[in-house]
Amino acid sequence: xxxxxxxxxxxxxxxxxxxxxxxxxxxxxxxxxxxxxxxxxxxxxxxxxxxxxxxxxxxxxxxxxxxxxxxxxxxxxxxxxxxxxxxxxxxxxxxxxxxxxxxxxxxxxxxxxxxxxxxxxxxxxxxxxxxxxxxxxxxxxxxxxxxxxxxxxxxxxxxxxxxxxxxxxxxxxxxxxxxxxxxxxxxxxxxxxxxxxxxxxxxxxxxxxxxxxxxxxxxxxxxxxxxxxxxxxxxxxxxxxxxxxxxxxxxxxxxxxxxxxxxxxxxxxxxxxxxxxxxxxxxxxxxxxxxxxxxxxxxxxxxxxxxxxxxxxxxxxxxxxxxxxxxxxxxxxxxxxxxxxxxxxxxxxxxxxxxxxxxxxxxxxxxxxxxxxxxxxxxxxxxxxxxxxxxxxxxxxxxxxxxxxxxxxxxxxxxxxxxxxxxxxxxxxxxxxxxxxxxxxxxxxxxxxxxxxxx
Amino acid sequence: xxxxxxxxxxxxxxxxxxxxxxxxxxxxxxxxxxxxxxxxxxxxxxxxxxxxxxxxxxxxxxxxxxxxxxxxxxxxxxxxxxxxxxxxxxxxxxxxxxxxxxxxxxxxxxxxxxxxxxxxxxxxxxxxxxxxxxxxxxxxxxxxxxxxxxxxxxxxxxxxxxxxxxxxxxxxxxxxxxxxxxxxxxxxxxxxxxxxxxxxxxxxxxxxxxxxxxxxxxxxxxxxxxxxxxxxxxxxxxxxxxxxxxxxxxxxxxxxxxxxxxxxxxxxxxxxxxxxxxxxxxxxxxxxxxxxxxxxxxxxxxxxxxxxxxxxxxxxxxxxxxxxxxxxxxxxxxxxxxxxxxxxxxxxxxxxxxxxxxxxxxxxxxxxxxxxxxxxxxxxxxxxxxxxxxxxxxxxxxxxxxxxxxxxxxxxxxxxxxxxxxxxxxxxxxxxxxxxxxxxxxxxxxxxxxx
Numbered sequence: 001x002x003x004x005x006x007x008x009x010x011x012x013x014x015x016x017x018x019x020x021x022x023x024x025x026x027x028x029x030x031x032x033x034x035x036x037x038x039x040x041x042x043x044x045x046x047x048x049x050x051x052x053x054x055x056x057x058x059x060x061x062x063x064x065x066x067x068x069x070x071x072x073x074x075x076x077x078x079x080x081x082x083x084x085x086x087x088x089x090x091x092x093x094x095x096x097x098x099x100x101x102x103x104x105x106x107x108x109x110x111x112x113x114x115x116x117x118x119x120x121x122x123x124x125x126x127x128x129x130x131x132x133x134x135x136x137x138x139x140x141x142x143x144x145x146x147x148x149x150x151x152x153x154x155x156x157x158x159x160x161x162x163x164x165x166x167x168x169x170x171x172x173x174x175x176x177x178x179x180x181x182x183x184x185x186x187x188x189x190x191x192x193x194x195x196x197x198x199x200x201x202x203x204x205x206x207x208x209x210x211x212x213x214x215x216x217x218x219x220x221x222x223x224x225x226x227x228x229x230x231x232x233x234x235x236x237x238x239x240x241x242x243x244x245x246x247x248x249x250x251x252x253x254x255x256x257x258x259x260x261x262x263x264x265x266x267x268x269x270x271x272x273x274x275x276x277x278x279x280x281x282x283x284x285x286x287x288x289x290x291x292x293x294x295x296x297x298x299x300x301x302x303x304x305x306x307x308x309x310x311x312x313x314x315x316x317x318x319x320x321x322x323x324x325x326x327x328x329x330x331x332x333x334x335x336x337x338x339x340x341x342x343x344x345x346x347x348x349x350x351x352x353x354x355x356x357x358x359x360x361x362x363x364x365x366x367x368x369x370x371x372x373x374x375x376x377x378x379x380x381x382x383x384x385x386x387x388x389x390x391x392x393x394x395x396x397x398x399x400x401x402x403x404x405x406x407x408x409x410x411x412x413x414x415x416x417x418x419x420x421x422x423x424x425x426x427x428x429x430x431x432x433x434x435x436x437x438x439x440x441x442x443x444x445x446x447x448x449x450x451x452x453x454x455x
Numbered sequence: 456x457x458x459x460x461x462x463x464x465x466x467x468x469x470x471x472x473x474x475x476x477x478x479x480x481x482x483x484x485x486x487x488x489x490x491x492x493x494x495x496x497x498x499x500x501x502x503x504x505x506x507x508x509x510x511x512x513x514x515x516x517x518x519x520x521x522x523x524x525x526x527x528x529x530x531x532x533x534x535x536x537x538x539x540x541x542x543x544x545x546x547x548x549x550x551x552x553x554x555x556x557x558x559x560x561x562x563x564x565x566x567x568x569x570x571x572x573x574x575x576x577x578x579x580x581x582x583x584x585x586x587x588x589x590x591x592x593x594x595x596x597x598x599x600x601x602x603x604x605x606x607x608x609x610x611x612x613x614x615x616x617x618x619x620x621x622x623x624x625x626x627x628x629x630x631x632x633x634x635x636x637x638x639x640x641x642x643x644x645x646x647x648x649x650x651x652x653x654x655x656x657x658x659x660x661x662x663x664x665x666x667x668x669x670x671x672x673x674x675x676x677x678x679x680x681x682x683x684x685x686x687x688x689x690x691x692x693x694x695x696x697x698x699x700x701x702x703x704x705x706x707x708x709x710x711x712x713x714x715x716x717x718x719x720x721x722x723x724x725x726x727x728x729x730x731x732x733x734x735x736x737x738x739x740x741x742x743x744x745x746x747x748x749x750x751x752x753x754x755x756x757x758x759x760x761x762x763x764x765x766x767x768x769x770x771x772x773x774x775x776x777x778x779x780x781x782x783x784x785x786x787x788x789x790x791x792x793x794x795x796x797x798x799x800x801x802x803x804x805x806x807x808x809x810x811x812x813x814x815x816x817x818x819x820x821x822x823x824x825x826x827x828x829x830x831x832x833x834x835x836x837x838x839x840x841x842x843x844x845x846x847x848x849x850x851x852x853x854x855x856x857x858x859x860x861x862x863x864x865x866x867x868x869x870x871x872x873x874x875x876x877x878x879x880x881x882x883x884x885x886x887x888x889x890x891x892x893x894x895x896x897x898x899x900x901x902x903x904x905x906x
Contacts, residue, residue, distance in 0.1 A: 016534060016750055018721035022698065023728060023757045094586075095540075095565035096528050172574050175529060175567065269696045278666050280695040280720045282531045283598065284571025379541065379790050382534065383802030386752045390802070452698050452721040454531065 017349065017385035018453050021395055024388070026450035029396070030443065033403040037442045040407045041435045044414045049424045053240050055411050058233020065228055075131035082129045082184070089181025093367075096175040097357045097380075100365070105184065106175060107354040110168075111347040117214050118340040119235065121223040124214035130191055134200035137192075144199035148206055153247025156207035158255060162300070164209065165259040169266060170293045172286035205246070212252060217340055219333070220408075236337055236408040240415055250332030254307055257335055258300035260342035264448035265299070266292060272454055279454030307332070310433040318421060318430045330420060331434065334412035338441060341405025345398040345449065349385070352394070356380040395449060402445040406438055413438070519562035520555070520824065522547075522817070523582030523591040523612075525603065530570030532596045534750050535806050539593055539617070540565065542810040545788040546817040549852075556821045557829060564588055572602020579603045583610040589832060590820060593617055593813055604628040611906065613835050613842075615820060617812035619643070619769075621671065624867035626899025630906060631835075633842055633866040635859075636816030637769070637809065641675050642893035646872045647715075647742070647767055648679035650886045655740040655765065656712020657685040662703070663717045665692035672717045672744070698722045704733040713740045716747070723747045724757060731760025741765065742874075745772070745808045745882075752796070752804050754880045761877045765885060768873045769808035770856045775884045785814060785855035794881070811856040818853035819845070819861075836906040843902055860890050864900040869893045 044055075081104070089101035096102040109127070116123045125131075148156075167174055167183060174180060194203040204211045219238045223230055231237075265271050272279040275291040285292075311327045356378075363375040384390040413434050417427035524543055527536030547561050555561055564586045568575040575594065582588040590613040594600045597620035604622075607614035608629035616623065616634050621641040623634040651659065659680055663669030669692065677687045688708045693700065700722075707714065718726045730741075741764035753761060772795030774782065789805070790798045797803035819842060827834060827841035843863035850858045857871040869890050875882035 019724040019751070020755070020757070022722060022725045093565070094567075095526070096567050098565075172571060173567070173569055175569075269698070273696050278695045280664055281598070281666055281668065282570070284530060284574060285569055286571050286573035377799075379797050379799040379803070380537070381797055381800035381803040382537070382750075383752075383797070383800040383804070386750065386802055386804055387755045388757050452696075454720065 020391035056234040056237040058237040079129040089177040099177040118217035148198040155248040157209040157212040160209040250328040257339040258303035262299035267453040314430040337408040523588035528567035532570035575599040575603035576606040624865040637812030644675040645679035646892040652685040772807040781855035
């Protein structure tokens with residue numbers, strides 16, 4: 001017997017839903033998705049040359065300003081909530097689907113917050129449990145005890161992101177409340193120690209990977225502050241104007257996508273077969289720790305390597321002769337929309353189920369029998385996985401997110417190439433390998449949604 | 456003649472392994488009173504010699520009975536785990552509403568095992584050593600049971616599994632592991648043979664996934680069919696990673712009367728659809744195990760081909776014409792409607808064929824604790840002995856799936872099985888097996904093992 005909702009790397013791996021997906025005409029759907037991305041590349045070639053800001057327009061929508069003090073207060077409250085969560089993780093219910101820390105961290109924060117951050121607005125500005133401490137710590141230690149030079153860039157964050165990815169994907173029980181509480185406590189200590197020793201702003205900019213991740217996804221959001229004003233535009237519009245660069249950012253971005261891709265691949269029959277696991281009798285996460293870590297590392301290395309080959313090849317096609325570093329810095333941010341799309345598509349089905357558990361927990365947050373949301377008699381449902389038509393809607397939503405992410409990426413890559421190579425014709429030739437890569441990646445993303453899964 | 460639980464009273468004198476010291480779990484007895492007294496005395500004696508335990512002993516009378524619930528919250532068992540959780544909570548609520556166990560409330564300590572055997576063993580250890588659980592309970596997936604049971608045995612904590620696996624009765628586990636609330640796959644499969652042979656046809660083609668789960672079906676059913684004078688004309692093993700089946704159907708011999716299928720996993724609906732396309736309007740009879748479609752709504756488009764086919768169900772998903780008051784009360788308590796779906800969402804179909812096992816097991820734990828006068832961890836072996844001495848469990852509010860016969864030597868329960876036919880998109884009862892149909896010779900006597 002095997003009906004699946006792996007978790008926290010839950011993804012689309014609900015076998016009931018997956019068995020209905022198998023009945024859908026996913027082949028034609030995938031063809032349409034891939035063709036859409038290919039077509040958008042052709043359109044950019046035929047259309048008159050336009051700047052990124054013309055392709056991804058944005059406009060001023062007025063002054064909306066929250067006092068920094070308010071954000072600091074929110075940040076402090078989040079910190080206190082996190083402390084409360086750790087206490088709940090250590091002493092509260094052992095059931096991960098009822099435990100406040102597990103639901104709060106994995107579902108409300110890890111699954112949902114990046115979606116809001118990436119598509120809507122800078123939620124992290126309010127959620128960060130560290131921000132409040134930046135000023136006091138900065139004042140306390142006027143000069144950092146240890147240096148964290150700018151040229152080190154975000155490489156510490158890359159390392160921490162990889163560590164977190166390994167915990168998410170390979171640890172046997174990342175949703176065990178006490179285990180999660182221990183890991184978060186340790187990370188909290190590391191963060192405060194880092195902020196104290198290296199200076200809060202440096203640490204948050206270069207090492208604290210949630211802040212780096214949210215800053216990256218924040219560059220895609222529809223709404224963004226520009227001075228005292230807020231502007232709204234097409235997803236990705238902020239990237240059209242280039243981004244502040246720190247060494248390591250390109251690899252950080254690629255690791256986001258590489259990890260997201262492997263997270264999906266990790267559940268497919270193809271992968272399980274590859275590592276010698278019967279997908280219908282998955283032996284449990286503890287049996288596959290080593291292959292998953294190797295797979296995660298391999299996927300990221302492969303992606304970074306492939307991406308490099310594509311952009312360098314493109315550059316050589318037009319005789320650009322630019323250093324790989326510079327090409328990476330310019331082109332890597334263009335795949336951010338794909339990384340966000342993978343996150344969204346991957347976690348959407350889980351969020352539909354686990355979001356309900358969050359609401360049920362909020363209904364009676366202290367276990368006192370409260371009925372704040374009127375959900376006392378509500379049973380969490382997965383009924384939408386049990387029908388072909390609802391699964392069709394879910395699958396097509398995921399596919400649309402993937403295709404849309406690639407189209408935005410294609411536009412950004414085109415804009416970057418035009419900026420670098422001067423005219424559309426050269427830009428097109430230079431961007432061709434990357435364009436092929438993005439078309440293939442669209443196919444991969446859609447295939448990951450359609451493929452049989454287990455484990 | 457086959458006995459059905461709804462129209463024939465169960466013969467309470469019938470036991471599989473007759474023993475002198477069996478207790479009818481449903482009734483208090485003089486023996487129970489004596490045992491309670493003995494237990495209390497023993498506790499007092501132990502308490503005085505063990506300072507820490509003594510302190511616990513003084514306050515424990517008002518403390519809850521802690522039941523460690525090893526639940527598949529994540530991993531491949533999660534969909535089952537969700538319903539096992541719901542059923543467990545409903546059963547505990549009922550037990551507590553009725554006064555608890557020995558006057559003490561029952562508390563569930565749920566730990567997620569990730570449907571992972573190694574993790575399962577760790578969780579059982581946590582229950583025994585950290586959470587102070589009286590027993591561990593509730594595991595479904597066989598590999599988790601097999602991974603956890605040795606640790607339960609080492610830590611001497613009673614481990615009540617709800618897994619259907621034959622591993623308990625096969626003798627591969629230990630005295631601390633019991634399966635009193637759900638029948639095992641060996642008895643389920645062999646009990647299908649008489650009906651399949653007499654009603655559907657003598658020549659059977661089996662289609663099953665090519666790993667242990669499928670092999671169990673192949674072996675148990677082949678043997679049972681041959682014993683009935685039937686014949687398995689083809690055994691078609693499908694590789695677990697297969698996602699299309701059209702190339703396998705031509706292997707079905709033309710003289711096949713019945714197809715027996717037990718496909719599982721994400722390709723199962725494709726299997727059904729392609730089988731429908733292959734046969735068109737002239738198909739043999741088809742019989743399957745509901746495990747393939749547990750929690751799948753049969754009214755969903757794409758499953759029309761299942762109309763008129765038969766399924767084994769551990770407990771009929773749809774309320775039947777002869778629904779018992781027990782099933783009615785059980786459904787209401789768990790929050791399941793007459794179609795086997797959640798009261799909160801008519802499309803959210805329960806794992807109805809299996810989850811009753813949690814309900815029944817908890818009632819057996821209650822009966823066992825009350826019969827043995829269970830007062831604390833020191834009485835664990837008495838609890839096991841009390842359960843081992845159980846035999847007949849009549850169809851009742853505690854046993855809504857039907858009557859059971861428990862075999863204390865093999866630690867395995869035996870009970871009626873249901874065969875339903877898809878009729879207008881619903882599973883309608885076609886046959887109820889007798890309990891005798893599910894019997895096979897004992898393969899172990901756990902009672903000879905010391906505690």
